[in-house]
Amino acid sequence: MTVFFQSLVNALQWGSFYALIALGYSMVYGVLMLFNFAHGDVFMVGAYISFIVATALTALAAAGTIAIPGWVVLLLTIVCAMMLNAIVGIIIERVGYRPLREAPRASAAITGLMIGIILETGVLAIMGAQRAKFPSLIQSVTYDVGGVFITNKKIMIVLVSIVLMLALDQFVKKTKWGMAMRAMAFDYTVVPLMGVPANVIAALTFAIGSGLAASAGCLFGVAYPVLDPYMGIVFGWKAFVAAILGGRGSILGATLAGFLLGFIEIFVALIFPSTMRDFIAYSIILLILTFRPHGFFGEPHSARLRL
């Protein structure tokens, strides 16, 4: 029983990463009808930006006369990284995807893969081949809850993720910008006729998705402090699967699917040798998709998908 709860805690943390990345995938897919295949690498860039910001802030705090508590540095890092990565997302949309708005979706997919390679090799060129060591911002504290070990970092990661997801949900449901995004998901051709600047909404969608990916990158750095330029690839593909599993453009779907992926992976690894983890985990997901090809909350025969 302790093993079960221990795995549950681990799965919640692991699922948080998947869910945060999957949200960006799903939103772009929902609003703009394209898969941003560079999104895993956007997550990686977000992790590196967090690394740079955190390192700089730590150095400042060490050199300065005022002592900034670690959790303040962490919060500042998350906020800064989200904003900076949002700009990265806006640039990707502007340079990579906007010229292809009317092009066949395959062109956008190829572009996405190329943007991914550029981001990977770009980071490699700038940061060098050695792995980056994410600074330790907060002291790790472990609580023993009836034999289940919970660290303060895990609690923080899950809490921050949930807060961000709820904030996103409210934004999309309550604000006029969110309303425009939902309208665009339904029929992007009519949106400008309402006086809504569709390009701004597209950029906003990329900004939010990239911001969330940066938060995942930062939280990942806190939990697993070693970064490398190719870390985003596998995460990206898995988050893509989560986005599909959740259903096109569904925030709740992407979130639940992200967590489900975390659970399946962790629990499969509990029973089977770890080398078989992904093989079995993704076979299960393939099976689910066979019976629900449009995912949990997607609509069957989504109207205009041209891929």
Next chain:
Amino acid sequence: MLLKVENLSVSYGRIPALTGLDFHIDEGEIVSIIGANGAGKSTTLRAISRMVKVEPGSKMTFMDKDLLKYPPDKVVSQLGITHVPEGRGIFGNLTVKENLHLSAFARKDAAEVKKDISRVFDIFPRLKERYTQKSGTLSGGEQQMLAIGRAFISGRKIMLLDEPSMGLAPLLMQNVFKALKEINKEGAAILLVEQNARLALQFASRAYVLETGSLVMEGDSKKLLEDPEVKKAYLGG
């Protein structure tokens, strides 16, 4: 002159859809373009609302401003040209309320928007009953009312209407056109595109006849109703 279109040409790929259209609409006027399926009626409206690229040499002037300098959303929010597209373009996943508020996206005058929304409810009381409902669940007629209501809110120097009669029962259609007359009386010019030529000619004061991408006739719509050519081609003899 409110809108002046000169030498308007549009092509889809290598296939010409419109070739050298000249027409105009005066302030407060109701003008109709009639023509068969595929004559280019919808394309004409799409060109005005900047949804399709126009060929070089085309010129469109709206209230002395070069319309081609405005991107599609600014055509609506800055010039006040609204387009009710074919098939109505309702966002079915949004509620009636959200659809109406979305059309006020670029407006900063919240108090006036509120007034306009209640004016829409005066014109179409049905929409008030359906206010919090998902608009995808509305009937075709109600969706048409919503589409016109949205256009009323987003700015209304001129309304471009693409087949508003399509799929509506006769009684409902009369209601919709009565409402349009009312909106017109409040100052909005109307450019109406219709396959139902009789309806369009009875509603408009002036009309153009579009045939395979060119305007072949124009004039007072009462006169066109009596014209033997028009009668034969568009009014069923």
